[in-house]
Amino acid sequence: MAEDITHDQLEDHTPPSMHSAILATTPSGVVIEVAGSAGYCWGVERAIDLAVEASANKSRPTFTLGELIHNKLTVDRLEREHDIHVVQAAEEAPEGSALVVRAHGVPPQVREVARQRNLDLVDGTCPLVDIIHRRARELRAEGWTVCILGQRTHPEVIGILGSIDGEGxxxxxPEDVAALPPLKRVGVVLQSTLIAEKAAKIIAELVPRCRQIKHFNTICHVTxxxxxxxxxxxxxxxxMLIVGSPHSSNTLKLEQVCRMEGCESHRIENVGDIDLAWFRGRxxxxxxxxxxxxRETLDEIVRYLCDRLTEPEAAPV
Ligand code: SF4
Structure with a gap:
């Protein structure tokens, strides 16, 4: 039964999204290594497949609720090749059309609007995000005060909070903990892309402020x-080059992780953002x-660097 699926069981069924790491050497002798885990994650790939499948039914138009993923290249391709358009609210989709929900999920109120408007709701919510919704609802039903650790304005967090009617x-x-009212029993779930160390710091602040804590580690294994x-x-x-949109939470977290490691890191969206001075003496x-x-965006970056980094540089002093 769906209700019994746990994070661990789902991990056993979700491929780890691993490719082979790419190693290339530029004519100037700089070694470039692309992470094997880079590329679409399983949840994003699934949402794209569902949208494309939905668009095959030409009896009604297909829309996505917000850009399906934080990647212009893909969003443009979906529009060009599959006639999939973007609306910013369920109310904007014409009655009877297909509306695809992103991997981040949505609050139940959006599903209700879709039902009232007779939309064919195609649920691209990542199953791992679904589990977070379920955990939050369970905690609330058991009488725990639900705390969601994550970014307040992120669609995933808005969806989780919506799943418990905003009662959390x-x-x-960590500083946010001081503003909480006195609490006895606190149930914690985490945004799927949270950095574990950050979660641990917030939980450490929560511990002395309540009698009991129940904590689900809902950080996604792919993350x-x-x-x-x-x-x-x-x-x-x-x-390090971290490739992705400034609106992509997991991209920003990757950049943070690399900086925490003490490595100079630049977030870029594509080759147009690259400054060749970053590679001087590297x-x-x-x-x-x-x-x-x-992956094609990453391949393009590797090709660009191999084409541009042609002159051997003096080693840094
Ligand atoms: S929860 Fe994990 S697998 Fe699902 S969409 Fe987010 S990053 Fe991808």
Missing amino acids: FVLEK TERQTEAKDLAHRSDV KRVGIHGGASTP
């Missing part, structure tokens, strides 16, 4: 794998990408 608290940082690989790659690189460049960044 969102904590972004964990990516952050671990980014950290390792940053450790052996002179400079020997190893690491590249990782957010869960919405297609």
